[in-house]
Amino acid sequence: MSAFLDTIQSAAGNDGQQSALVSGLFSIFLIVTAIVYVAVILFLLWAVFRRRRGESREGALRSILVGWVGVTAMILAGLTIATWLYDRELAFAANTPALEIEITANQWWWDVRYADDEASDIFRTANELHLPVGVPAHITLRSNDVIHSFWVPNLAGKQDMIPGRENDISITPLREGVYRSQCAEFCGLQHARMALDVTVESRQAFAAWRAAQLRPAAAPPNRLAQLGQAIVTGRQCSSCHTVAGTSASGQVAPDLTHFASRRTIAAGTLMMNRANIAAWIADPQAPKPGNNMPKVTLNAEELRAVTAYLESLR
Amino acid sequence: MSSLCRADAALLALLALAGCHRETRDYRSSAMASADRGAAFEGNAFHVAQGQRLYGWMNCSGCHAHGGGGMGPPLMDDEWRYGGSMGEIAATILDGRPNGMPAFRSRITEDQAWQLAAFVRAMSAQPRQDALPARADEPRNTEPMTLDERKPIRRATPKQDDRSEE
Numbered sequence: 001m002s003a004f005l006d007t008i009q010s011a012a013g014n015d016g017q018q019s020a021l022v023s024g025l026f027s028i029f030l031i032v033t034a035i036v037y038v039a040v041i042l043f044l045l046w047a048v049f050r051r052r053r054g055e056s057r058e059g060a061l062r063s064i065l066v067g068w069v070g071v072t073a074m075i076l077a078g079l080t081i082a083t084w085l086y087d088r089e090l091a092f093a094a095n096t097p098a099l100e101i102e103i104t105a106n107q108w109w110w111d112v113r114y115a116d117d118e119a120s121d122i123f124r125t126a127n128e129l130h131l132p133v134g135v136p137a138h139i140t141l142r143s144n145d146v147i148h149s150f151w152v153p154n155l156a157g158k159q160d161m162i163p164g165r166e167n168d169i170s171i172t173p174l175r176e177g178v179y180r181s182q183c184a185e186f187c188g189l190q191h192a193r194m195a196l197d198v199t200v201e202s203r204q205a206f207a208a209w210r211a212a213q214l215r216p217a218a219a220p221p222n223r224l225a226q227l228g229q230a231i232v233t234g235r236q237c238s239s240c241h242t243v244a245g246t247s248a249s250g251q252v253a254p255d256l257t258h259f260a261s262r263r264t265i266a267a268g269t270l271m272m273n274r275a276n277i278a279a280w281i282a283d284p285q286a287p288k289p290g291n292n293m294p295k296v297t298l299n300a301e302e303l304r305a306v307t308a309y310l311e312s313l314r
Numbered sequence: 315m316s317s318l319c320r321a322d323a324a325l326l327a328l329l330a331l332a333g334c335h336r337e338t339r340d341y342r343s344s345a346m347a348s349a350d351r352g353a354a355f356e357g358n359a360f361h362v363a364q365g366q367r368l369y370g371w372m373n374c375s376g377c378h379a380h381g382g383g384g385m386g387p388p389l390m391d392d393e394w395r396y397g398g399s400m401g402e403i404a405a406t407i408l409d410g411r412p413n414g415m416p417a418f419r420s421r422i423t424e425d426q427a428w429q430l431a432a433f434v435r436a437m438s439a440q441p442r443q444d445a446l447p448a449r450a451d452e453p454r455n456t457e458p459m460t461l462d463e464r465k466p467i468r469r470a471t472p473k474q475d476d477r478s479e480e
Contacts, residue, residue: 145367239421240371252371285341292367294423295343 007180009153014180015200016155017093017136017172025086032075069222090157097138101129105141105148105161107187108194108291109254109267114210123213124242126254127267128197129181132206133148136172149185152198158184173200180268189290195268216245217257227302228309232256236296237306243313253293259313266291278307326414343425352400355425356432356441365433368426370451372418380452381437386414389416390437391459398440 014020082196100115113124129152131137141150143161151158154177159169181196183189201209220226229246233240238248244257244305269288270276279286284293298306337359345354345361355361369375377386387395396411398403407427409419418427436446439458 235420236423289341290339292364296423296425 007178007183011153011178013154015173015175016152017174018090018156018170019154020174021086021093022157023092025082028080029083032079034164036072046139063114066224086196094136096136097170098133098135100140101137102140102142103129103150103161105143105150105183105187105194107144107145107185108190108288110185110194110196111144111254114213114295121214123210123257124243124255125258125262127195127264128199128262129286130199130201130206130209131171131173132203133173133176133200134160135206136170139169140173141167141169146187147185147198148187149192150181150196151184152179152181152196154179155198155200157159157212160185167282176200176202193267193269193288195264196270197263212261215276217243217313218311222308224305225309225312228305228307231298231306232309256310256313260311261314266293274307274311277305281306281310326415346425346428351428355428356400356435357445358432359445359447361429362432362436362441362445364426365429365436366447366451367421368430369433372422372430374430375452377414380450381458388459389417389434392438398435398438400428400431400435403434414475 012023012026013022046073088262100113102113104111104113108131110127111124112126112129114122116122139150141159141161142165143163145163147163148161149158150161152171155173156169156171159167168264177200179198179200181198183191183194185191187194220229230242232241232243233246233248238246238250240250240253242249242251242255242257244255248256260272260277264270265272266284266288267277270280280293281296281298283290283295285295338361340358345351345358348354369417377384378389382388387393392398394402396406404424404427406415407422407430408417408419408424422430432441433447435441437458438460439446440460
């Protein structure tokens with residue numbers, strides 16, 4: 001079940017230009033407020049242990065207080081200016097995006113669409129996001145049902161996905177790696193099993209992945225997979241799922257064209273392997289109760305065939 | 315009210331709470347196995363709501379609009395060409411009907427068809443009122459026609475009304 005044990009979500013991450021900026025601002029705040037805290041505590045201790053002396057020192061105290069208020073105002077103004085500068089830099093960080101991505105959240109999965117001016121260069125995938133390192137990506141965020149929130153803590157900040165509204169976020173990844181992303185707004189029963197697998201890779205690797213994603217689904221390699229393809233296109237599967245290159249063209253569930261090339265099934269619920277594919281189709285309500293994938297009645301042979309076909313969709 | 319009386323009232327209120335029934339969400343289609351599956355589906359807010367989502371996903375609105383009808387007949391009135399019971403509507407969805415209603419038997423599962431039937435009946439406010447969706451997924455500016463009282467037809471403009479009275 002623990003599909004993402006190899007990655008750690010860290011809000012203090014600085015693997016993206018945006019998260020590095022936020023981390024930098026956070027460090028400034030942490031250091032300044034820590035110094036102020038220590039100063040206040042020291043003053044308090046001094047006041048506690050100071051022995052009361054006879055003469056009145058009202059005048060000296062007043063000038064100390066006025067000085068302290070002045071210092072506080074200056075610190076607050078400094079932090080305000082720092083926030084403004086960092087915010088400005090965040091806004092301009094991906095001013096000229098080289099990659100346009102549209103992510104639509106659904107209960108409980110991510111529909112990822114790589115946009116392009118050339119219609120034939122547009123493709124859809126689900127529950128995974130590939131980004132080339134060092135390339136500013138602009139992501140448009142939408143929701144189909146309830147409020148979700150897009151959050152890859154290691155790379156950038158958090159942005160809500162609100163039905164009927166478009167939000168956006170920019171990510172410029174700085175380091176290659178695999179990052180876990182999690183829906184960050186409670187969105188119903190399976191909110192916890194709504195993960196997005198983010199892969200940051202070299203430009204060459206990304207170009208190769210993109211080229212592979214643009215290809216239609218592979219032809220079934222054997223008789224069993226052929227039977228599986230006939231079931232997927234002829235039965236209930238094709239009403240909701242797309243397998244590019246076949247007649248299956250439903251738009252309301254994850255695109256299955258390159259299903260087996262992903263690392264997980266059902267938004268991080270199960271690891272991708274033959275046993276889990278079969279288990280998922282046999283009873284989708286067991287590993288992820290309440291999700292919208294219905295149980296389609298298949299006999300053992302049909303289940304084996306559909307599993308073999310899905311496994312061949314690389 | 316004495317304190318004893320108040321305690322009794324609180325106890326009675328607590329006991330009354332025990333009568334409250336929390337609806338169970340039935341993901342594993344046990345409603346299909348129930349003897350009266352029609353009532354089991356349409357008396358369950360979860361099934362009606364799932365039916366509403368399927369209504370959009372399966373593009374029912376392409377012909378029936380959001381209940382008002384278009385190329386297909388309206389679904390929010392009380393007229394049924396092929397029967398308005400849960401079983402009849404589910405059969406209509408699964409096997410299709412003459413004059414254009416396509417069969418969805420190989421497109422959706424049987425319990426999805428029953429969920430859809432429950433939502434279709436909800437459009438004309440037939441199921442239990444507490445099972446009806448609190449809000450529609452699509453904007454709707456009329457109540458189900460079955461809840462409307464028939465009103466006498468008014469003339470197009472007040473001027474014409476005046477003239478007729480003269």
